[in-house]
Amino acid sequence: MECTDEFGLWRVFMKKEKKKRLHRIAERAKVRRERKLETVNGKITITHSGFGFVTLPENEQGEKPEDVFIPPQFVGDAMDGDDVKVALLPPRDDHPGDRDRGPAGKVIEVIGRNREELVGELLAGHRVRPLNKRMPDEIEISGSRNGAKRGDWVKVKLLSHEDGVWRGAVRRVLGRAGVIAADLDAVMAEYDLAPVYSAKDDEEAAKIEPREIAREDHTGALTLTIDPFDAKDFDDALSIAPGEKPSEVVIGVHISDVAAFIAPKSKFDKQAEKRSFSCYLPGRTLPMLPKALTAKISLQAGVNSNAHSVFLTVEKETGRVVSFRRCHTVVKVDHRLNYEEVQEFLDHGKAPADWSDGLKKELRLMLDVTRNMRKYRKAAEGFIELDLPEVRVLCSEADNKILGMVSKMPRESEQLVEECMLAANSAVGTELGEKGIAGIYRVHPQPDPEKIAEFTGIMEDSFGLTPGDLTERKACNAFLAGLPDDPRRPVILSLMLRSMPRAYYLEKPALHFGLGKTRYAHFTSPIRRYPDLIVHQQLWNYDTKTRTRTAATMTRVAADCSMKEENNDAAYFAANDRLKLRYLEERLDAGLDNFYEGVIVKVVANGIQVDIRALGMYGFVERERLPGEFRRSEFGFRQERGHKNYKPGDFIYLQLSHIDFARGTALFVPAGHAR
Template sequence: MKNRELYKTILQLLESHKETPLSMSEICHILSIPKHKRDQTRVVLEDLIIANKLISERSKYRLKPVETKPLKAIAERSSALLEGVFDATPLARNYSYAFVKTTGGDYFVSSEDTLNAYHGDTVLFEPFLRRGKSKYCVIRRIVSRANDNLAGDIKSSDGRYYFICSNPKIHNWFDVISPSPEYDGKKVILTVSNWGNRPTAKNPTGKVTEILGESGNPEVEVLAVIRQNQLPLQFPEEVIEFALNLSEQITDADLKGREDYRKLFTFTIDPASAKDYDDAISIVKNDNGWDLYVHIADVAHYVKPESPLFIEAVNRGNSYYFPKKVIPMLPEKISNKLCSLRPNEDKLTMTVHSVLDKNGKVIRQRLFESVIHSDFRLAYEEVDDLFDGKQTDLSQELIAALNESRMLSKQLTKIRKDAGYIFFDLPEIEYVYDDEGFIKRFNLSEETESHKLIENFMLLANEFVATKLLSLSPVSIYRIHEDPDYKKIERLGNTLNSYGLQMPIRENLNKSIQAVLLAMPTPEYHTVFDRIVLRSMMKAKYTTEHVRHFGLSIENYTHFTSPIRRLCDLVIHHLCKTYVCKTNTVKFSTEQVKHYAEVSSEKEIIANDAERDVGRVYNNTYMKDKIGETYSGLVIGVNSNGLIVRLNDIPINGVLKISGLKGGAWSFLDTELRLVNKRSGDYYQLMDKVIVQVMDVSDDIYFELTQDADSHIHTYDYQASNKQTDSTTKAPKRSFSKGHSRKPKRK
């Protein structure tokens, strides 16, 4: 019996014995669990206690009763019900709580108060303000379901068939209507007919409406993620037809009012595998510095408001990028042909011309419609080879332009660093496949000098466009990153301090964070603590509210440079045409722009979740045949459920569950991020080097410590931990202004 099946069976058994707690021996006897499975049963019981499902009294187990304490005793009650979206992410990680997300912030909700909500559902909830704590709520009604068609696996047990959703945030098993042996081991689409009743342990039910293929096949698993997230694989016929009817010829009417830069030396720098090139660069050295031209494909010229193309762009929100597959925001005729700035072709563009002095300081800037003729298409690797002094076949004119670009980029980097731009050292994972589509190996993609060059130039254009629209347009979309929460920064400082990393809080908080990131002594420290610093911050988002971007340390910021793949950028182009270039007669209403900002943020979250799910699919597929193998690793995360370990030889994370640690009685210290054994004082912490064995690959990758992995264990000093030392970081009691964000994708 698999652990997940055993969880459910034990809960059902104890539900029928509410008045009579059962010992483990009694549970095993009633369920006919053989002796060699007793250890597995003990682990499941411990997991259920950690998950707040059971309580243990004198070696006997029973269901944890639902809290009956009057709400007025713990909270200040509100009479009105509010609407929000249920987020089950913490439940998927075995925590006993979840969140309800609203435009006014997140509300904490205990697992007992989730009613029958599933991840993504729109719910009505009753809010409470708990004294001295975060906002709390109780879900009262389900308004609408996020998705009635779920992707997942069919499993059989004792002659019964169950559906397990591929999304771990949909954490219940589903009973299958009219099951068939042909479903066993298949990845399917289940159409839910009844969502069951979680409080009474009644399973939801559904019917298989489509078989996607064999479970475990990477392409099938990726398709399941796409279907689960309701991503549009096909364009509607009217959208394709509209795109195909667009002329590829540039007419005199198209050129009217545009500045002609077809004779200006121009080039693009993109990934080697890219097919859409939406930005190009021209640079001219002058007596006092440089003239920099950032040319962006004029997608808005072809994608007019209210056209089928624009409506579909709003529906998609952005392009979705997966290993070996892209779901574009716009049809290929637009993204790869009309608006791709391919070499030796005339293309319509929007250009930001910046005049900068020799120190990289902006003297003046302007934005206008243009036409260009790109001379060269470069890959990042080619540019880096030149910068590294390797032999190159590039022309002298191109080499000169790249060297000037490099010098300007260095000046811009210095300016941004001085302003408080926060740089994170977080390499991306690249997958290398064999001929059958399975992962052969992993590469870590570092941000190189060529990437930073393009990023610097795009930031310059985005910042100017945001500033221009702020002064001219009645409404705009901004890419904002709000300042971190005071308590989170204070907590971050204390956590870093416990690992010997000092973060003195200055008036310029950006500088404080910059300093601690630069002080990381080894790459391992960056692997662990860059992520912790990042998680202490807010998430970047799109909004019509003007708020500074904390992470970039920029007062005015938007996204203008990728209209092929982002709705925000496309809308910004139309606003520029209306209020800056004055060539657009269409004016968006304030409500329309607000809607586009909301869609952009919502779709970005979906894209990030889907890309993360696909990464998990590939990682799990790769590790399934590694069960039993031993690896060295680094502890990069600690929580109340256990340890997160990053393998050294493979850039993959796995879980060391607390129930698998020897000695029992482990306690989580959330400020220091340590697991401490109450009996022995031994503890595990971040940066610990461990030897682990791969034990299971299911919804996640699970490790166990090997026999020889105990030598690193530390002994905890409880007395010292309770003393307030002079070196403890304390944040000043002040309110931060506006804005923070994760470092945006390049460009």
Template sequence: MGGKKARKRGAGRNSKTHVDKEDLLRYVRKSADRGTNFRHILEDFNVAPAARKQIRDILNQLVKEGKLAKHRGSRYEAAVRNLVEGTILVHRDGYGFVIPKEKIQGIESDIYIPAALIGPAMNGDSVKVEITLHKPGGRAEGRVASVEKRARNTIVGQLRYDGQVFFVAPADDKLPEKILITNDAGEHKDKIVEVEITRFAGQTRWPAGKVVAVIGFMDDPDIETNVIIRKFGLPAGFSKEIEEEAAALPDALTERDLTGRDDFRRRNTITIDPKTARDFDDAIDVEVLPDGTFQLGVHIADVSHFVPADSAMDREARYRGTSVYFPDRVIPMLPEKVSNHLCSLNPKKDRLALSVVMHLSRTGEVLDYSFHKSVIHSKERMTYEDVQQILDGSPSLEEQYAHVVPQLRTLQRLAKIIQERRRQRGAIDFDLPEPMLTYNERGDVAGIVKSIRLFSHRIVEEFMILANEVVARHLEENEIPSLYRVHEEPDPMKVQEFVDIVSGFGLKFEPRKAQPADFQKFITSIEGRPEERMLSYLMLRSFKQARYSEENIGHFGLASDSYTHFTSPIRRYPDLVVHRILKAAMARRTQPSVPHAQLDAIANESSERERLADQAERELFERKKMLLMEQHLGDMFDAIIIGIRRDGFSIELIDHFVEGFVPVAEIPNDSYRLDPSLHALVGRHTRQRFRLGDRIQVQVARVDKLLGRAYFLPVSPAAAASRRALARKGSSR
């Protein structure tokens, strides 16, 4: 059987050597519903081999312009301008990711934006993105189509002069390298300034702006804190209207304040807080009932009694979202008269509270609960350290606090029961040591030490989690619109990346559809290993951030079906909102205290403000560490590699909690390539490897105070051996 073979098109005598861009665009737009691929384009345009690269370049340009979309197999189709709205996070290397505002069908992760397609967008901006490429596994690439809202109109940095123009180098490597200065500010050269952006990058390479505030020199006292306050746009003080509103509140409780409240002043209520705490949100008490069950009281400051909805204080609290805690100061959510006096559950004072009284079984199950508008009288202001010493058997403290010692031991016993119950359901517990700064008599950073995690911390933590769950469950079961604290399941791709890293250490981690118990089991399995801290950190990075939502989708990390924030209304706005909602439900009011339409906005605002506060606190802490590193230039430290990139690797100093970066371009005698399969940088000539999790010795090379970053270099094996020999010699004296 035979027939004529179809003549293959393309590369014939009359083949084209040039293709017009508009002709190519029209051709793809007229193609079938699923577009066309590169091979068909070559055939239908009958192009010469020399023109193939030109066609591919034109197609790539049309993708960049957002006129075409590219799919697997070099398939092209007209771009559907379904714009995705979200927030862009720009990496220091120029590329970015957009976190969609809402879940997009077919896209399972954040949208990757190549550096060339970010356009005028800057880190943190609200943008609209056009999807340009769909990838396997629900991944996608896109281009910024428009900037909807700027994250900031001002930038903090150092005023410099390059011999031709004045510019500001931002104190943030996720922003453009320079902001050209348009006003006369030469007298402030080398100072840290705040710049108002008057022209964003786009048609021009660099943004431009004018100096609007002078913060000081890089070596000034408190400059780090002042830089962070300006950089993150944190509020300084309260307005006159708010101060007057707070001043108008009574200095003490009145009989009218006590009306309609349950009197819990005879209960053996105590607070347990850090030594430095100035405001006390929560108090607790416990009683063992005759049948061996427990009655637990969790009493939370009734802030909503003094801060009415839509008052000046309330509007400001909503704007701030949370208090911000720095090593040397606090930027409070509420004025001091409210946060530190009227609402704070100070010892030996009558205070208003919203109380959750729970009846618990011997195994920690909640058998019953009730909510109360109450008045309490805290018997003692305890610190975590004192409580722990009492639990450990300190005779002097047992004598001093004899009236609360039996209750403390019961609280300890009940907390262990509840903790075990949470573990059995699979709650994830990262019990890692945290760093703490120490200061000398002049107030300068003197060192970084490991903060001690005590079981007394656990006691308070367990009871607050339980109270939050009880409130959330009650509101959900009664179909009362509210705010929830939610934590989604981790991104499967990020989990797989973590699994790949773990396998490189010879460890097994095979999570079943991302069950929290699997993660907790793995954490337990690596306890005490040298790489425990690093792997726990990488696991955390594979998780999504917890956030606020009016829709309850559960809390993955806590393995909790219903969770909210109720226990810290002095310092968190969502807790204050939940108090109002709960009080309205207790009063059986049909009119909601917070309109349902507002809940979504409050959830988004509060999540955003929380992230901002976390970033500010974390960055200031890192900058304070850099002051210490500056005193150790040239010194050698033991470190562990915690991250690998093409241009270098991140390290953490062992026992010092300082992170830094080793640029491979500065390592002498070799060049290095990234081997993703090994999670390592490998020397092209020496074959030396720097692998994730390796322990190495490093030397402090330099500190960039503007960016708050330390740079290190590896110590040669000979120098490391010499250092060890000197250490042994010194220890033998």
């Protein structure tokens, strides 16, 4: 019996050794194959769908290579943001079109991890579902849960990745998922957002006095601010005056002179650089500067304020900016207006009782001139108009109660302000270049052919549209002009926007594809954006003949701000999407109507994904919730007995069924078929 057992153990041992040996042989063969392929290093971005794009550094000529597409099966154990080595794959001979779609590759090594921890919700079975949808679907927990219960937000340290399974350990509990304050805490922890300033910081910041500089007095000019009704800061104001010629006007764009209060390398300059931006989560504001200082340097109504102004001389009839000049000023805001009341005045001529005739006259003149400025800019620069409604949750910061949702389209009152800010930013970008001042520019590269090809395929297959060459602005505008004026339009705009690259910051001027500009800086929001503040500081030092920061510093700051801006945006969308689900749950529990119109954007094996514009989110209909029996067809689902089809591009009316918080998804059924 002993011999039999020993022989059996020996056979098991030999089988394991053989398996290991075969694995080593396969690995060596794999390495030999990959060595024959060209390899490149870059940073990987992984999409919600599981595939990735690797961004490569600039070459010696300063050119940026195309991103490398990584199919889901070739992502390996790379996570979003990792530095990776990629083996470039040869185009497939049976798919000659692949040669026109840009390079594809396979991750063969993770050179550097972007993160060691993540935040997720603890599920049954010692599993954690990450909050960030770009992270792995699930993490298996090893060891103690450190007091965490199912349904808690937890911070997890990643331990290993073997056989396609990620394992981690619970480090600490953040709070109960579903409690809005805890949801926001989880978002802040996942995206590593800096906390609000302390009372001590506020007290210290409030004592800062402005530095001295020569200023022009413009307190006699009728000056106004136009902001959202719930604005947290006031860093820009406008004025308008006659020009030297009867055919011209001078628009004054007055920006809070933040550099007067925040000197380079001072305590709050370092804090502002660390944050880089104010972050506006629904229900929680995380300002770049202390609240007391923000209030002090904002352009408050009725008081003299330090401003950094750009005066634009504009032809009234054509809208052409003839010239500009920049200087430090003292201004006094006469009227604080909001977009809603200005829009009511522009649409219907109705104005609050305290509006003077002078204010009304100035507003009408501003509207006429900025309309012409926009027309001139459209003809000269061919900017792309992607007017997409923004749907956001309104949440009280005092008690974290959800107040509702609001859908906002750009209105003419906002375009009036935007036109002036764009012109001021362009003027400053031009001056930086002309005077050789190291600065930071806002750039937006041409669309990636790979992503445009994917978008084109969706348009042709799902919507019967042929976009043309969307790497050219003229083609983009022609495509947008021909879009149907129905609920499909915002869906198409959303998909088009997703196919475009992000704008980012760079230490040298380059193309801003969306605006059609080549020397464009951010100058008009120094209270909430560090790139604007550092440009203000550079101009202050230039004006006072003191040393400016170097181009090398601008390179570092531009890259850091670009990364933090993307992170802040991701945090905002994560919080907004989470609170939308809470809002829908509250409506469901209250028995309120939950019927919505949507457009099908994708059909997968287990159901259909629907873009619901009224909610600004995707919903999902499970296949078994469709009425009747359906089978997959080339384009979607076809009813076995009947004529009903579900395919991308179709309208569908839905009723909310329930919320799957673990997966972060709202589940719907076709209207009238709830069961």
